[in-house]
Amino acid sequence: MAQFFAYVQHADGVIEDTAAELAAAAKAMGADSVTAIVTGSGVDAAASAAGEFFNEVYKIDNADLAYPNAEVVRKAVAAVVPAGSVVLMSHGTFAMDMGPGLSIKTNAAYIADVTGIDGVDGTTLKVVRTELGGNISTHVNADIANGAVITLRPGAVEPAAGGVGGAVADKSGEAGDLSAKRKFIEVVTPEAGGVDITKAEVLVSIGRGIEEEDNIELAMELKEAIGSKAEVSCSRPIVDAKWLEPARQVGTSGKTVKPNVYLALGISGSFQHLGGIKGGIIIAVNKNPNAPIFQAADYGIEADILEFIPALTEKINDL
Amino acid sequence: MEILVCVKNVPDTGEEEIELDGNDLDYDELTYVVNEWDNYAVEEAIQIADKVGGNVTVITVGNEDADEVLRREMAMGAGNAIHLEDEAFEKSDAKGVATILKAAVDKGKYDLILTGAQADAGYGAVGGMLAAMLDYPYASLVNKIEVGSGKLTVGREIEGGNTEMNEIELPCVLSIQTGINEPRYVGIKGIKQVSGVDIPKFAASDLGLDESSVGEEGAIVKRQDYFIPEAGEGAEMLEGSDDEIIAKLIEILKANGGL
Ligand SMILES: Cc1cc2nc3c(=O)[nH]c(=O)nc-3n(C[C@H](O)[C@H](O)[C@H](O)COP(=O)(O)OP(=O)(O)OC[C@H]3O[C@@H](n4cnc5c(N)ncnc54)[C@H](O)[C@@H]3O)c2cc1C
Ligand SMILES: Nc1ncnc2c1ncn2[C@@H]1O[C@H](COP(=O)(O)O)[C@@H](O)[C@H]1O
Numbered sequence: 333m334a335q336f337f338a339y340v341q342h343a344d345g346v347i348e349d350t351a352a353e354l355a356a357a358a359k360a361m362g363a364d365s366v367t368a369i370v371t372g373s374g375v376d377a378a379a380s381a382a383g384e385f386f387n388e389v390y391k392i393d394n395a396d397l398a399y400p401n402a403e404v405v406r407k408a409v410a411a412v413v414p415a416g417s418v419v420l421m422s423h424g425t426f427a428m429d430m431g432p433g434l435s436i437k438t439n440a441a442y443i444a445d446v447t448g449i450d451g452v453d454g455t456t457l458k459v460v461r462t463e464l465g466g467n468i469s470t471h472v473n474a475d476i477a478n479g480a481v482i483t484l485r486p487g488a489v490e491p492a493a494g495g496v497g498g499a500v501a502d503k504s505g506e507a508g509d510l511s512a513k514r515k516f517i518e519v520v521t522p523e524a525g526g527v528d529i530t531k532a533e534v535l536v537s538i539g540r541g542i543e544e545e546d547n548i549e550l551a552m553e554l555k556e557a558i559g560s561k562a563e564v565s566c567s568r569p570i571v572d573a574k575w576l577e578p579a580r581q582v583g584t585s586g587k588t589v590k591p592n593v594y595l596a597l598g599i600s601g602s603f604q605h606l607g608g609i610k611g612g613i614i615i616a617v618n619k620n621p622n623a624p625i626f627q628a629a630d631y632g633i634e635a636d637i638l639e640f641i642p643a644l645t646e647k648i649n650d651l
Numbered sequence: 652m653e654i655l656v657c658v659k660n661v662p663d664t665g666e667e668e669i670e671l672d673g674n675d676l677d678y679d680e681l682t683y684v685v686n687e688w689d690n691y692a693v694e695e696a697i698q699i700a701d702k703v704g705g706n707v708t709v710i711t712v713g714n715e716d717a718d719e720v721l722r723r724e725m726a727m728g729a730g731n732a733i734h735l736e737d738e739a740f741e742k743s744d745a746k747g748v749a750t751i752l753k754a755a756v757d758k759g760k761y762d763l764i765l766t767g768a769q770a771d772a773g774y775g776a777v778g779g780m781l782a783a784m785l786d787y788p789y790a791s792l793v794n795k796i797e798v799g800s801g802k803l804t805v806g807r808e809i810e811g812g813n814t815e816m817n818e819i820e821l822p823c824v825l826s827i828q829t830g831i832n833e834p835r836y837v838g839i840k841g842i843k844q845v846s847g848v849d850i851p852k853f854a855a856s857d858l859g860l861d862e863s864s865v866g867e868e869g870a871i872v873k874r875q876d877y878f879i880p881e882a883g884e885g886a887e888m889l890e891g892s893d894d895e896i897i898a899k900l901i902e903i904l905k906a907n908g909g910l
Contacts, residue, residue, distance in 0.1 A: 432779025
């Protein structure tokens with residue numbers, strides 16, 4: 333049986349919640365024992381925190397790993413995992429940066445954004461994923477005889493319980509040459525100011541279903557009708573098209589919001605969008621009855637938003 | 652600067668519900684478009700070439716229908732196109748596609764290779780795999796590029812709207828994130844202008860590829876089917892006439908502090 337590893341991300345000595353999901357996913361793939369890999373500079377706190385969920389923790393401590401530059405981390409990880417290993421990561425911008433290259437360098441299968449695990453049959457790993465923007469699901473078989481690099485969608489599996497108490501093994505000496513042709517400079521955070529959608533009690537949130545820039549007005553009118561507790565937010569394509577400013581984008585690469593009510597209008601419900609909604613009830617209006625947003629929402633309405641929004645605005649104004 | 656941009660023909664899922672034919676897609680019901688992310692990559696390549704000089708070549712691994720995608724991107728302003736087509740390429744996994752692209756890259760000389768951050772199957776894998784095969788540095792989810800001498804300064808989009816700035820040596824591979832620019836509009840006229848252009852095609856043998864290393868035979872990751880998941884707990888659907896639905900919705904808004 334392959335050896336199982338989980339690359340555990342952390343910041344300020346605190347490991348990401350997804351670590352417990354990686355531990356559970358490895359178990360679902362039949363792992364008896366799972367080893368965490370924690371890289372960075374001065375990572376004792378994070379490494380011992382990882383011991384909570386993993387049977388063993390490989391610590392790779394090196395000044396070159398102070399910032400998780402995927403091109404550097406990949407070398408360190410490839411150096412410490414034996415051939416044929418399964419390496420799990422949480423599907424986010426770091427895994428997208430490191431995973432594909434790691435799979436080539438370790439000659440392993442690469443399976444991205446796994447949403448479910450059916451199990452292992454011999455050397456065939458069976459998983460579930462989505463395609464076409466989350467609009468359809470697929471079963472996928474991968475031959476993991478030579479190992480695998482697997483990225484797991486955040487929230488896809490129930491996190492494992494803690495209390496494992498794995499010991500930390502210092503593998504810093506085995507990381508090898510960490511030189512790279514890509515150098516990290518700095519992280520730039522967007523300027524604050526302008527609209528703050530994180531404080532709104534009601535979000536009138538529009539997606540690509542709004543179809544045209546001129547139709548943004550419909551959302552603005554609904555917001556006005558609801559009053560000062562409401563604000564207009566949106567999904568990413570609306571910001572990409574420059575129809576609304578970046579501060580209004582909800583999602584993993586935008587803002588995290590927790591309004592009382594989130595009105596998702598013409599939004600399909602990609603996991604990157606849903607990842608930014610952390611509370612309140614979701615009411616979705618979409619003309620596609622199979623839109624994934626209806627799986628995440630509390631209430632759903634199958635309708636054309638270009639007709640529905642003005643009708644709702646009118647009724648609220650009449651109250 | 653010689654820039655190669657990898658582009659893919661993908662099903663358009665914007666408007667319509669996806670229809671299944673058994674456990675496969677109903678291909679008759681699908682229309683194809685260029686992968687959304689790839690348009691941003693081509694636009695970025697054109698803007699870089701306009702600024703610092705150079706040529707933009709678009710490349711795809713795909714069947715004859717993919718020709719349309721190459722012409723669309725040429726109409727945007729890419730000067731050259733390469734079509735990698737062979738029955739042996741069909742049903743390649745991401746590693747197979749990267750293997751085919753690598754063979755084509757080896758026949759040319761490119762300073763910069765761009766891909767989209769992800770395509771229809773949501774892997775986001777081909778760019779990073781190609782870079783690792785070429786031993787070029789890679790950066791994913793790039794939303795900003797500044798050209799320096801022998802290197803680029805690139806911004807990577809990371810969580811929370813933050814940007815991670817990096818310096819990366821050329822030649823390199825970058826995957827491009829949406830929003831980096833505003834892809835130019837392509838009209839019918841532009842497409843007509845390139846309709847007669849001869850696009851070179853290469854098959855496995857032209858690329859010196861072992862057929863068993865690509866396509867279905869070479870694939871280690873294989874999709875088995877398509878399915879619509881059982882509706883789980885899901886949303887409570889509001890039904891009735893338009894007026895009834897809106898009345899119910901207003902009650903729900905009131906009950907939850909929305910009005
Ligand atoms: C690294 C990364 C980070 C990302 N971060 C974010 C993020 O922070 N936030 C984000 O939102 N996305 C993000 N995305 C993009 C995400 O993957 C999706 O592409 C995006 O969320 C889709 O937006 P949408 O739902 O508005 O559009 P679509 O997926 O195109 O959905 C449009 C929906 O509108 C419906 N519709 C169309 N017309 C109508 C109508 N007239 N009436 C009713 N319904 C209609 C359709 O049925 C469809 O369900 C990210 C992607 C990547 C790769
Ligand atoms: N068949 C293909 N031909 C050319 N480029 C491709 C192909 N498949 C994927 N790519 C490139 O790789 C990117 C990421 O695709 P994927 O790894 O499939 O998510 C795409 O945006 C394209 O730039």
